[in-house]
Amino acid sequence: MNENNTIENEKHILTEIAWEVCNQVGGIYTVIRSKVPTMVKNWGKNYFLIGPYAPKEAATDFEEAEFGHDVIDETLRICREKGLHIxxxxxxxxxxxxxxxFDHKSSFHQLGxxxxxxxxxxxxxxxxxxxxxxxxxxxGYMVHIFLSEMTRVAIDKKIKPLAHFHEWMAGSAIPNxxxxxVPLQTVFTTHATLLGRYLAMNDPQFYDHLPFMDWHKEAVHFNVEANVKLERACVHGAHVFTTVSEVTGKECFHLLGRSPDKILPNGLNIERFSVLHEVQNLHHKYKQVLEQFIMGHFFKSYSFDLNKTLYFFTSGRFEYSNKGYDLTLEALARLNHRLKEARSPLTVVMFFITRQPIQSINPEVLNARAMLDKINTNSNAIVEQIKNRLYRQAASSKGDHKLPNLNDMVDDYWKLRHRRTIQAWKSGGLPPVVTHNLVDDANDNILNFLRTANLINHESDKVKVVYHPDFISSTNPLFGMEYDDFVRACHxxxxxxxxxxxxxxPLESLARGVASVTSDLSGFGDYMKNVSIGDKKHGMFIVKRANKSFHEAAEELTNVMWEFTQITSRERIDMRNQSEDLSEVFDWKNLYKAYENSYKMALETYF
Incomplete structure (x- = not known):
């Protein structure tokens, strides 16, 4: 560091190690990938990422090349001579x-x-x-050898190396x-404690019980003793220990035995989402595409006014309680009752987008969409026929300028085909709640709640539910749009x-101009409480769950959704534009400073 207390990056090498480098597994993939442009801008040729070799991902996302970097090239030569496949x-x-x-499987013979x-x-x-x-x-064995050799080569060249490890799966080299x-300064970041995730999924009072939990007893109970011990060894072996939020920091203290030295909030490469304030136009464009699905799914049974319909959604891993699906469902049932009581003209369609074991798309859902496409094809043919005949009649008219009977301009063939297609499409049954046939339909938490609450898409329901247990992509025959575009279509x-x-x-939703609800038990929601523009005006709603009962939180979420249904279209447009503005706070260009401070803290131990 220089006299201005900034890192002189040309005198350091930063290696960032993560299991998700060029390997899409979970949320850390988004952290690493979105942060890359900012890291490269700040560190240039002295920034390197290290990850496991995943052949399928590497085939499309990785281009082999040599670097021409004195320290790394020399280190690679030494390691390859030692038999490491890098x-x-x-x-x-x-x-x-x-x-x-690192082709870690090539070292399996060393596992013993x-x-x-x-x-x-x-x-x-x-x-x-x-x-x-x-x-x-x-x-970890390969990373240990590589970083040991890199450190020796770097110090010989008067360069001080740094290594930043993400999660226990990437940090297994730290203890050794x-x-x-090895005179290498290390930073270790845990994005979620391994044990915390297990405990929260199985204990409704997790946060109340956290201060009194015996980490070793719980690790043995969940059969993850070795994993948790390895995670703790990484935490206590690192020079600087960090996590992503204050919420997780408290968890780390009780379960890992060390409070974080720094908090490193997650950001996004906002430039990737930027549409130069065209959010409303894009919303309108993709909402029209989404409405094709809505008509195919619901209108075969009954119809409702699409101009008075709001689209809500949630998405993520299927963790019924952790992700708040249970709370969302309870609030939707209450919202449905409230909208009915108020005789609201609005309809709310709620999408649950997650991943569950499936057998296939529900044939009924797929057939309904296909039949709607046929109706569209028939309609286009009829319109084209009317247009051509009306044009010819108008051109040859000798004085009668009245509009003729358009029905007479349609052939009986198209009239009959149109009628038969509609008859084949219409159904007296209720629209399905779930779009796929699940492997274990009888024990699915979402479906069981909806059945118990009788929230199964009755015509009288003001809240409709679409449970889609698969990814949304342009190749999806039901939606025909990318997930990003689906989000932009929602409200x-x-x-x-x-x-x-x-x-x-919620951050990705805001970046696409979509208002979002989060909770104060999420790291993002907790952080947002200290952001001056993190308010409803900017599309941010925070449900208080800390020290609240489930039913108190459910009532608050119901109030949030009810409040959202009451705002005008003009207010929603303003909120959409300002949601995008709020997301700028989380641009990596602004949040990188926290990372730099952790590196400064690690480097201070050199002197």
Whole structure:
């Protein structure tokens, strides 16, 4: 660092290690990928990403190349001579970062020794066979060797190296680096504690019980003792320990035995979402596409006014309580009752977009969409026939300028075909709640709630539900649009999580100009409480769940959704524009400073 207390990046090498580098597994993939342009801008040729070699992902997202970097090229030569299989090149994402992919499976023959020395040196027993843990340990073994050699080469060249590890799966080299006293400064970030996720899924009073939990007893109970011990070894071995939110920081103190030194909030590459304030035009464009699905799904049974319909959605992993699906469903049932009582002219369609084991798309849903497409084709043919005949008649008219009977301009063939298609499409049954045939329909939490609450798309219901247990993409025969476009078509994202260390979905919604609901138990919601423009005017609604009962939180969420249904179209347009403005707060250009401060803190131990 110089006299201005800024990092002189040309005198350092920063390696960032994550299991999700060029390997889309979970939310950390978004963190790493979206942050790349800012990291490359700040560190230039001295920034490198390290991840596991995943052949399928690498085939499309990775381009092999040599770097021409004195320290890294020399380190690669040494490591390859030692038998390590390492690919160097560029990850084909914005910023094109220099990337090293370690073929960790090529080191599986070393697993016996790796596990033995971990037990001998760190007291962690990996006796239970776990395929993922084998991959983690093999990867950590290679990272340990590489960073040890890189540090030696770098220091010989008067360059001080830094290594930033994300999560225990990438950080398994840390304990051995510290044991060997390698003069490498390390930062470790946990995005969610392994044990915390298990506990929150199984304990409705997780946050109340957290201060009194015995981490070792709970780890043994959930059969993740070795994993948690490894995570704790990473946490206590790092020079600087960080996490993504204050909410997770409290969890770390109780379950990992160390409070974070720094908080590193997650951001986005907002430029990727920027549409130069065309959010309303894009909303209108994609809402028309979404309405094609709505008509195909519902109008075969009954219809409602699409001009008075609001589209809500939630999405994410299927963690029924953690993601707040249970709270959302309870609030929807209450909202349905409230809208009925008020005789509201509005209809709310709520989408649950998640991933569940499925057998196939529900044939009834698929057929309804196909039949609507046929109606569209017939209608276009009829319009074309009328247009041509009306044009010819108008051109040849000798004085009679009245509009003729348009029915007479349609052939009986098209009249009959149109009538038969509509008759085949119309149904007396209720529109399906779920778009797919689930593997375990009888035990699905969402479906069971809807059945119990009788919220199953009756014509009288003001809240309709579409449960889509699969990804949305342009190849999806039901929607025919990308997920990003689907989000832009909606009016409100609902994400009242009970356990969410950060939570990207509400932030990504805001970046697309869509108002969002979050909770104060999510890292994002907790952070947003301290953002001056994080308010309803800017499309941000925060449901209080900390120290609240389930029913209190459900009533508050109901009030939020009710309030949203009462605002005018003009107010929604203003909110849409200002939601996009709020997302700018979370641009990596603004949040990178927190990362830089953690690196400064690590580098101070050099002096």
């Amino acid at each position: 690919k160097s090149g560029y990850w084909l994402v914005s910023g094109r970062p220099q990337t090293l992919l 020794d790796i596990k033995y020395y971990y037990w001998q040196n760190h007291g962690i027993d990996f006796k239970n066979h776990d395929p993922l843990m084998d991959e983690v340990l093999a990867f 680096l510290r044991r060997d006293q 409100l994202g609902v994400f009242p999580s009970y356990y969410e260390p950060w939570g990207y979905t």
